[in-house]
Amino acid sequence: MSHNAVVIGGNRIPFAKAGGPYAEASNHDLLTAALDGLVARFGLAGTRVGEVAGGAVLKHPKDFNLTREVVLSSALSPATPACDLQQACGTGLETTIYIANKIALGQIDVGISAGVDSASDAPITVSDGLKRALLRANRARSAAERAKALAGIRPRHLAPQAPGVAEPRTGLSMGEHQALTTERWGIGRTEQDELAAASHHHLAAAWDDGFFDDLVTPYLGVAKDAILRPDTSVEKLAKLKPAFGGPQGTMTAGNSTALSDGAATALLASEEWARENGMPVLARFVDAEVAAVDHPGGDDLLLGPVAATGRLLARQGLTPNDFALIEIHEAFASTVLATLKAWEDEDYCRGLGLDGAIGTLDRARLNVAGSSLAAGHPFAATGARIFPTLAKLLHERGPGSKGLISMCAAGGQGVVAILEAV
Amino acid sequence: MSALEKAFTSKPGKAIAAKAGLKDPPRLRRGRTWPEGAIVLAEIGDGSLARRTLTLLGRSVESPVVDDGGEPTPGYGARIGALVVDVTGLTTIPQLEELRAVLRPAVKGIERAGRIVIVAHPSAGDWEQRSVARALDGINRTIGKELRGGATTTLLHVAQEATPGDLVSTLGFVLQGRSAFVDGQAWTVAAAEQPAETLQERPLEDRVVVVTGAARGIGAAIARTLARDGARIVAVDIPPAGEALAQVANEVGGTALQLDITAADAGAAIAAHVARSGRPLYAVVHNAGITRDKMLANTDASRWASVLDVNLAAQMRINEVLLDPATEGGLADGGRLVGIASTSGLAGNKGQTNYAASKAGVAGLVEAMAPDLAERSVTVNAVAPGFIETEMTGRIPFVQREIFRRSNSLSQGGRPEDVAETIGYLLDPRSQGVTGQVIRVCGQNLVGA
């Protein structure tokens, strides 16, 4: 019944700024490219995989079965089943946990997790007013009734609606929420810019080392992450104007993630299946936890992962020092910094129901190959980007090395997971 | 297409071209196809190796028509598909007349894309014997230039001790359409104690073969052809070519390895990739190559270095790692190494000193490695493509390209699969006796040896 779920590897396409080189590509196109690259890397053409779990945050209604449709466009066997999951920015990690759990339970031997988002191809929907009027007209029994229903349409109903970027219950955008957190936790401008610069420099170094040669496949002529600025610096970032938190705000376009397009996949299997099929075994999936905060009640929207981390570490009997590497998703530089401060805050942690502070992180272990500030953040893809990246990094450090992934998500949620190198 | 090119390929242009001696090139026979007409076997002296090999191949043979001086000159009724002449017993100058007497009716009566194959022993013996052996070479090259309609000729030097099992893959390749663009060439088949088995449909079944530069052109054709023959392909190319590479890998059911072959750890990366599959590495086809053409007067150090590194030094470094018995995922005993030389390397080509150096270097490398690796039953060979229609040759200006394309006995450019098929032949497990050879796939290009 219990199997070791292991990470074999991953593949993504280079990420790019929304409206950039992938402006015309759909979620379907992006994810097919990422999946076909994974299939090629591991020789899975024509193979029936146990299940593919994928998802997108911004999704067209016609894409209700997005991942299955992608499988049918890919080189995998058409007999491969698939499902769509969605947990906001945690999607790519949640799909990975879903696949890992199925493997651990012996329900499947091998599975693929995935995430994709295109901020360029975000669905534009009609207003509720228009939709209701059309439905009434459709139900109408007579021409007069239909005319009456259609007469209820007002010009304001006809304006297209972009996907919601604001939290439905607070009306605040994610950046505005984070600005509140940034101020509450006293996160300064310089430390944010330092974190952003480090993200770019780490990602650039990893590219230069060829680290991504077996994690990324080019798409539409783009061979490298297009948002990456290897030559950025704290000085350059310091010149940018605040984007959130008013004129005195510390959050800028440079220390916040850009709207991005991209797709990522990860290949997981039982350790037995991986060995029998001559696949690399990078790391073992250990455990995961999901948590949420009461942001409508005033909690910090993006600090959901703190409670998840505390509970997960307590369950596993681990402290931050037990981890060789830690990946904290860089939604904003200040999210990472506030998360680390919260870890150290006795009162905050007790308020979450934990026994005490989680502890202090050695910053040299944080996001060592760069993260979302430099790579970009196609919402649902990010978890599926981080998972195989961390697995490879841990594998390089040797068996037993542990790693933690912490991802914040809309709705005040947090998803965290632990990997251990094999 | 430039205006000039159009003039040649347009109807009036073709009429002019025909007058100028440029006819529509003959259609070549390709793939695992046999000649349509009869295979005629002639034996000069008492050798029987060719006969026994043809029996092993399951081909029935007919007797030759001999030009005995009668009038009119005797000929074949229907066109013949091939003439195989076993001259393993030919040792004297007067016996060359016997060869002429069977060749004359054959070259007249051979079908389009037919084959003439001369099976001889390597040069050895007294002065006359060695002179005669060399005479065969002159005959072979000349027939190649005289044959029409896509027919080709080949001279095989087969070791005294060789058996039909040793010759079967070679004679099969030469007679089949797989050798379409190999013409006027001669190479050696050594004795290798191969079992007396006929040709296999999928000789590379489940064998792991690494192909570098596999994303496009000749490399992609090699991957496809070897996969057709059963190989499990590891398709290697530089990371920026990853999307095309993935497409090729998925098409052939292989794996894609994005890798810069000039990286210091390239050999180790290939070995690690292979080791994980749990299967031994059977063959490496070093196909990746670049050109940085300039006249020598304008060739700087960087143009020089990049071409020599990618085309020659990189494969030496990779071979070194893969041939180390301590390397997990390294080349298995009985394995195959194939390099890609070039007629430019063998004959020289204006503006390509760096390229010619690297490609001639590949030829030298396989000749040097072959004897050293014989003990491990690893064969090392190279193919030397002539004008092959690819993206790379497409960049040559039209006039020059048309001259190159037509400057061979088959009056046309080869196709990437012609190179691939020749590599498939060298990789055949039964081709164990073929090592240290450079086989030109050039339609008997007019330049060079």
Added chain:
Amino acid sequence: MSTVTLDAMPGMGAAFARALVPSRAKDARVPAHEVRVPGHRQDVARLADYCRVTGFTLRDAVPPTWIHVLAFPLHVHLLGDADASVRLAGAVHVSNAMTLHRPVSLTERLDLAVTAGNVRAHRRGALVDLSATAQADGETVWSGVSTYLASGMRAPGTPDDSPHPPFAPVTPHARWRLGSTLGRDYRRVSGDPNPIHTSRLAAKGFGFSRPIIHGMWTHARALAALEQRLPAVYSVEVDFAKPVALPGTVGFHAADAGGGWDAAVTSRDGTKPHLLMRVRP
């Protein structure tokens, strides 16, 4: 043969307007020259739109029918020539054959060239072949031939009267619902302004009760339905048996043909063919 080289892709509106004027000539004539556009840069946005309308996934390797779309304005331009008596508007697209010689990347610049020729007799008029090639760096990467029937026109020779092999009914395993706006959608991505595909009035003028979808849409849609089952390089031939009226519902059936595919777009019950397709590696 002479060559007319254009700096850029010609527009099709004016040429089509000319093509709508009935030709009084009875003898089918086509220009003897070639028209070419060198270094055509492919537009990713338009390709993405094309893929959405026809059902392809947007990839680096472009569909062969896309290259036909790129070359099509040159055919229109060529037949707009004073030497031409055959009018593209009103001519019936009866068959198409194309070969993808190697995968073509959307980042490649293509030299596109077209010719017209092979005018021959047909029992209902004259047949003419419009040929096109696409080259990248001098290498021919794609070639295609579209055969049109110019009804009522004359051409030398005797018609080939060999009967079509009868169509064996199939059980469709897919049903496509073609909306009334499909003609406009495909016009947008193909640039083909022939009003027979978008206007009921124009369609009536040519004897159809409703607009009909472009044959090349049906062709592309059928290839897209096979998608990753297609080899990397292949030849595909289609016969356009009967136009599909918009809006409408059709059936699709495909069968493995030893490395290639035999497919048909049919009436929804599978008894009558609209398009017959053969894909061979």
